[in-house]
Amino acid sequence: MKYDLLIRGGAVVDPAGGLRGLMDVGIAAGKIVEVAPGLPEAEARKVISAKDRLVTPGLVDVHAHIFVNSSDMGEHTDRLCNAGGVTTVCDAGSAGSANFAGLRFVVDSAVRTRARAFVNLSAIGIAGAARSGELAHFPYADPEGCAQTIAENRDFAIGVKLRYGPGIVWEYTTEPVKVARRAADMAGVPMMVHITGTPLPLPDILAHMKPGDIVTHCFHAGDHGIMGPEKQLVLKEVVEAQRHGIIFDCAHGRGGHFNFPLIEKALDQGFLPDTISTDLTFGTATRGPVFDLTTTMSKLMHFGVTLDDVVARATATPAKIAGLEGVVGTLRPGADADVAVIELRDGNFEFRDTDGNVVAGRRRLITQTTLKNGRVIYERPAE
Numbered sequence: 001m002k003y004d005l006l007i008r009g010g011a012v013v014d015p016a017g018g019l020r021g022l023m024d025v026g027i028a029a030g031k032i033v034e035v036a037p038g039l040p041e042a043e044a045r046k047v048i049s050a051k052d053r054l055v056t057p058g059l060v061d062v063h064a065h066i067f068v069n070s071s072d073m074g075e076h077t078d079r080l081c082n083a084g085g086v087t088t089v090c091d092a093g094s095a096g097s098a099n100f101a102g103l104r105f106v107v108d109s110a111v112r113t114r115a116r117a118f119v120n121l122s123a124i125g126i127a128g129a130a131r132s133g134e135l136a137h138f139p140y141a142d143p144e145g146c147a148q149t150i151a152e153n154r155d156f157a158i159g160v161k162l163r164y165g166p167g168i169v170w171e172y173t174t175e176p177v178k179v180a181r182r183a184a185d186m187a188g189v190p191m192m193v194h195i196t197g198t199p200l201p202l203p204d205i206l207a208h209m210k211p212g213d214i215v216t217h218c219f220h221a222g223d224h225g226i227m228g229p230e231k232q233l234v235l236k237e238v239v240e241a242q243r244h245g246i247i248f249d250c251a252h253g254r255g256g257h258f259n260f261p262l263i264e265k266a267l268d269q270g271f272l273p274d275t276i277s278t279d280l281t282f283g284t285a286t287r288g289p290v291f292d293l294t295t296t297m298s299k300l301m302h303f304g305v306t307l308d309d310v311v312a313r314a315t316a317t318p319a320k321i322a323g324l325e326g327v328v329g330t331l332r333p334g335a336d337a338d339v340a341v342i343e344l345r346d347g348n349f350e351f352r353d354t355d356g357n358v359v360a361g362r363r364r365l366i367t368q369t370t371l372k373n374g375r376v377i378y379e380r381p382a383e
């Protein structure tokens with residue numbers, strides 16, 4: 001037997017891996033071994049039909065939250081991520097130097113989805129941030145502790161997280177950005193900066209960012225986003241920054257992070273996010289408006305982003321940020337056999353943003369089966 005598992009007859013969509021078309025995916029010992037039409041079924045221990053389905057790399061969600069308030073998705077992470085085709089999830093700074101060991105314990109003991117994490121510049125992370133922002137009190141800023149935490153968790157920690165927003169940081173200057181920059185440089189990792197409603201113009205923040213750094217919540221329509229105050233045109237500094245390799249991540253979330261009218265305008269001007277992510281928490285996964293990564297991808301497709309573009313931005317690009325380029329986020333032979341089998345369903349779907357806007361979608365990506373390391377970890381219940 002050549003294959004432990006054969007995924008038969010699906011439409012393979014792995015644009016970054018150069019794989020596109022009706023093909024079978026052969027899996028052995030937890031790895032992708034062959035992707036081609038007409039692989040021999042007789043050589044497979046088990047066959048899964050993907051007829052009329054898309055077959056993509058297991059999705060990579062570069063911005064979600066396993067550990068907000070030291071619990072949140074926690075033990076529910078697998079259920080909520082895998083149902084959206086996600087096999088790799090990055091926690092975006094739920095924990096900082098003081099509570100990162102707790103996040104690591106939860107991930108190691110209760111989460112089977114492949115996980116990585118950004119370490120918050122604030123020692124306490126997002127725990128209790130709703131009462132007072134995690135960096136409103138200056139002593140919580142811990143660049144040395146953040147860098148040390150990353151150094152001690154090289155297999156897990158991938159960057160520094162700064163939430164730069166009103167009421168979150170101790171002063172509305174570039175100082176918090178510079179302190180985060182220092183932590184990232186000490187650890188030799190990128191930083192991710194949350195920019196929703198930031199009190200500083202975005203170009204002032206971008207001036208301290210380097211290629212590989214990530215701007216997250218790039219589609220918010222609050223103060224100082226990717227557009228000027230009139231919210232009509234994408235700023236030339238933003239276009240420049242993206243061209244120079246700064247990554248713009250859409251992180252859907254709630255509370256003003258993801259605005260349909262702004263998305264429509266940005267896409268019309270040719271500005272696409274580099275990565276598509278959910279900012280998923282227990283609440284946004286169960287009550288919406290996010291639900292899961294395939295739903296966020298469907299919303300961008302509604303506004304004209306192609307299937308190939310949404311798949312690349314939810315697989316290969318975030319996999320690179322997670323330090324897993326070539327390991328996940330691709331179906332090329334040799335990669336870990338993380339795969340999503342997805343239906344592109346026609347129908348009537350109500351899509352909501354975070355600002356009360358609703359659109360009538362006509363197509364939606366719906367995850368049918370999710371595999372990690374060649375094993376089925378999610379199957380959509382029969383309807």
Ligand SMILES: [Zn+2]
Binds near residue numbers: 063064065251253279
């Ligand atoms: Zn977040």
